[in-house]
Amino acid sequence: MQEVLRLQNLQKSFGSVRALKNASLTLKEGEVVALLGDNGAGKSTLIKAISGVFPIDRGDIYVRGEKVSIRSTREAMDLGIETIHQDTSLAPDLSIARNLFLGREPVNLKWLGVFAPLDLAKLRDAASALLKRVGISKKLDADALVSTLSGGERQSIAISRAMQFAAKVIILDEPTNNLGVEETHGVLRFVKEMREAGHSVLLITHNIHHVFEVADRIIVMRRGEIVAEQTVADTDLLTVESLITGADLSALMKRAQ
Amino acid sequence: MRSPQFSSFVILVVLLVVFAVADGNFLSPLNISNMMAFLPELGIIALGMTLLLTAGEFDLSVGAVFGLAPVVVMLLVQNAGVDIGVALLAGLLLCIAIGAINGVIVTKIGISSFLVTLSMLLIVRGAALYITQGFPLKSWDQPGFFVTLLAGSFNIGAFRFYTSLWWFIGLSLLAVYVLRYAKLGNWISAIGSNRNAAVARGVPADTVKIWLFIATSVLAGLAGMISAFRISAASPVAGTGYELEVIAMVVVGGTALTGGRGTILGTIVGALMLRAIRNGIVLVGVPGLAYNIFVGVIILAMLILHALLQKNAARN
Ligand SMILES: Nc1ncnc2c1ncn2[C@@H]1O[C@H](COP(=O)(O)OP(=O)(O)O)[C@@H](O)[C@H]1O
Ligand SMILES: [Mg+2]
Numbered sequence: 001m002q003e004v005l006r007l008q009n010l011q012k013s014f015g016s017v018r019a020l021k022n023a024s025l026t027l028k029e030g031e032v033v034a035l036l037g038d039n040g041a042g043k044s045t046l047i048k049a050i051s052g053v054f055p056i057d058r059g060d061i062y063v064r065g066e067k068v069s070i071r072s073t074r075e076a077m078d079l080g081i082e083t084i085h086q087d088t089s090l091a092p093d094l095s096i097a098r099n100l101f102l103g104r105e106p107v108n109l110k111w112l113g114v115f116a117p118l119d120l121a122k123l124r125d126a127a128s129a130l131l132k133r134v135g136i137s138k139k140l141d142a143d144a145l146v147s148t149l150s151g152g153e154r155q156s157i158a159i160s161r162a163m164q165f166a167a168k169v170i171i172l173d174e175p176t177n178n179l180g181v182e183e184t185h186g187v188l189r190f191v192k193e194m195r196e197a198g199h200s201v202l203l204i205t206h207n208i209h210h211v212f213e214v215a216d217r218i219i220v221m222r223r224g225e226i227v228a229e230q231t232v233a234d235t236d237l238l239t240v241e242s243l244i245t246g247a248d249l250s251a252l253m254k255r256a257q
Numbered sequence: 258m259r260s261p262q263f264s265s266f267v268i269l270v271v272l273l274v275v276f277a278v279a280d281g282n283f284l285s286p287l288n289i290s291n292m293m294a295f296l297p298e299l300g301i302i303a304l305g306m307t308l309l310l311t312a313g314e315f316d317l318s319v320g321a322v323f324g325l326a327p328v329v330v331m332l333l334v335q336n337a338g339v340d341i342g343v344a345l346l347a348g349l350l351l352c353i354a355i356g357a358i359n360g361v362i363v364t365k366i367g368i369s370s371f372l373v374t375l376s377m378l379l380i381v382r383g384a385a386l387y388i389t390q391g392f393p394l395k396s397w398d399q400p401g402f403f404v405t406l407l408a409g410s411f412n413i414g415a416f417r418f419y420t421s422l423w424w425f426i427g428l429s430l431l432a433v434y435v436l437r438y439a440k441l442g443n444w445i446s447a448i449g450s451n452r453n454a455a456v457a458r459g460v461p462a463d464t465v466k467i468w469l470f471i472a473t474s475v476l477a478g479l480a481g482m483i484s485a486f487r488i489s490a491a492s493p494v495a496g497t498g499y500e501l502e503v504i505a506m507v508v509v510g511g512t513a514l515t516g517g518r519g520t521i522l523g524t525i526v527g528a529l530m531l532r533a534i535r536n537g538i539v540l541v542g543v544p545g546l547a548y549n550i551f552v553g554v555i556i557l558a559m560l561i562l563h564a565l566l567q568k569n570a571a572r573n
Binding site: 118 | 438440446451456459
């Protein structure tokens with residue numbers, strides 16, 4: 001499988017907090033990688049660096065073998081990296097359609113720049129088609145305001161937005177937080193569909209069961225460093241849990257028996 | 258129709274009917290002409306303020322800029338002998354600079370717009386008072402291109418209108434277009450609704466906000482020039498308190514003070530409403546010193562109405 005994204009020795013500090021110390025990882029085509037770690041391990045910082053939310057202090061990023069510098073969220077999107085951030089990435093006062101195309105609005109009279117009129121018909125049609133394609137259970141109206149949607153519906157909208165631009169890399173930061181059982185299954189189904197469609201997915205989650213359900217590979221972070229990397233087939237729940245906490249749980253279990 | 262601008266519109270109609278019934282002169286050509294002369298001056302500022310509020314910021318320095326711009330222009334003309342056109346250009350650049358400073362400090366240093374523009378209010382008002390030594394200036398009263406452009410007047414039947422009304426209508430149409438139909442309007446609403454989400458989609462939130470601060474300042478300066486030309490005087494205290502009156506117009510129209518939800522039509526209704534109230538309560542004989550009690554009560558009633566409608570909509 002071809003390598004899509006490679007991070008080499010990324011470093012990022014916030015004042016005296018070293019949120020990332022020499023983080024390196026590789027993501028291949030059509031692969032779901034789970035990024036695990038306790039709160040404060042640096043997961044969100046890592047993905048914010050890849051998605052252009054803030055610049056990294058040191059390190060290199062390669063997209064399909066080519067070295068890139070990502071200085072803004074726009075540049076990350078143009079490189080085919082779509083991110084669904086932990087802190088919801090939708091504007092509640094805008095309609096579903098307007099959210100789906102936020103920052104990439106279809107317009108007429110393009111030469112008018114930011115004053116160009118939105119192509120409202122195209123906006124609505126494309127949004128409806130997309131909502132149908134991703135098969136969101138309840139029928140959603142493209143003109144409905146996002147503030148009227150449930151948490152799961154919002155997450156689905158954010159995910160379909162990432163899919164629509166045929167992103168090569170889709171990053172999900174704790175996408176199943178605060179979701180109900182059914183909504184959670186919807187999100188996991190999305191992840192599988194994306195892999196089948198050839199996208200690469202970087203999934204951040206606290207739920208290890210989800211990891212074993214959808215991921216191919218596991219990367220564990222602790223205090224800003226990547227401390228382990230394993231294929232799902234070669235590991236088990238206890239091992240992963242002990243890697244996350246840093247305590248040797250399996251040894252403890254054996255002693256207890 | 259539960260939209261806030263619609264309920265404001267209904268209240269406006271009710272108010273107009275009440276005033277018309279209470280005093281036959283309310284709808285007289287002279288009184289309507291009077292209201293239409295004042296309306297654009299605050300209304301033009303309110304358009305800029307609506308866009309700014311929708312993006313989640315506001316500007317308390319507009320009343321002071323309304324006062325300073327004409328004072329600077331007139332000082333340049335009268336004391337420095339500068340050509341009126343050049344002086345107006347200087348006034349425009351001054352307004353752009355004030356707006357840019359507001360915007361850059363708010364977005365790049367991250368101080369709330371309340372504090373930044375409150376300080377700017379003091380600086381700008383102080384500057385106007387200092388450079389005039391507190392005395393009003395006689396304004397440019399020679400007829401000419403610029404006076405006609407900003408404060409010319411014309412009669413339609415028994416009505417007398419000022420060109421400022423065209424400015425207000427034209428700018429209103431532009432603002433409606435920008436906020437509802439242009440790409441920029443989508444960005445403005447998104448920034449006010451969830452700034453991080455907008456930034457994550459590549460929307461240049463800081464740049465948009467800085468330009469909105471500039472636009473608001475320029476509109477305040479334009480309104481100040483219109484007013485100064487109309488009454489042929491430039492006073493350093495002109496526009497005192499306008500910032501709050503303008504914000505009242507905007508929120509009475511249904512724009513959310515917290516950003517994300519803005520309506521230009523609502524603002525036009527709000528501007529008409531406050532103008533009609535100020536004018537109507539004089540006619541119906543409310544004592545002068547009691548005006549603000551009425552204005553305050555009506556604004557509060559409108560806001561309560563909007564809040565109740567919002568709650569209702571959320572429940573359904
Ligand atoms: N914007 C920020 N400013 C200062 N410190 C931050 C910021 N973002 C994250 N941090 C710190 O960096 C560390 C890693 O945080 P984060 O990446 O959010 O962890 P995770 O997502 O794994 O829970 C934490 O100590 C956190 O407090
Ligand atoms: Mg996090």
